[in-house]
Amino acid sequence: MPELPEVESVARTLWDGTPSLNDQTIIKATIPLLKVIQQPDHLRFAAEIEQCCFINLNRIGKYLLFGIESAKGIRHTLVIHLRMTGRLFLVPEHEAHQQHTRLILHLHSGLALRFDDPRGFGRVWLVDDPAKVIGSLGPDGLTISYEQFTKQLAGSKRQLKPLLLDQSLIAGIGNIYADEILFRSQLHPLIPVSSLSEEQRQRLHSTIVSVLQEAVAMQGANIDGVFKAGKFQVAVYGRNGSPCPLCGDIIIKIKVAQRGTHVCPTCQHPTS
DNA sequence: CACTCTACCTGTGCGC
């Protein structure tokens, strides 16, 4: 389940790695699962993306924004969201179509950008203005300032867990990093944000940024049996029944806002 | 308006 650090890692691999997408021209699009194309319709998508060249790549929250330019110099943005099981590969043409491949962009170089997604939840847009897709996202979690954070939380009485998962407040945090952030902040997921002290609010903000930064530096998380993007080790996610690395108490799994939520009952006391 | 809940999917892992 790629969240901000894993998506950032994908972006860096595709752009800074070898081979790179930078300056590659698209010959044609193949769309084995038509509904992954969210906008425009798949026929227009395929027609418009032909002969476009990749000129930059950005990430906001969990969204990848590929800047592309047509032969006539018209700029568009290819937006891709991997959702839970999406993956992107830059591969030789003969490896372009696998069992769960949902979109292939065939490139002039003989390579192909392959979008695989077993569950088919991932989505792709081709737009003139990316604000049409990502306009309602809050500030990116990797770089959000304390002033922005405070502003986003102002007036809310929501519990911390659903608050962290709300992409319109802070972009990029998913279920795994939400649990990790709350554990490191020593805050219980059910606490209403309105009841935090100034010190606790500052601690939560600095932990959001530091956990995401650390995970980005590690190229994402490594979770036994779930996924292995990078080397970041989680302390609580999926570790229910195991001892807390800080106090040795047993980590429990509860349900908060319909999400599996992992908590150390000692370190994250509801009234702390 | 502010928030909560469900549908969308399929691979995995459990119980019987």
Add this chain to the structure above:
DNA sequence: TGCGCACAGGTAGAGT
């Protein structure tokens, strides 16, 4: 061994 089923979760859109 094999079958069936609950579970996993990000987001849009429906519901409260």
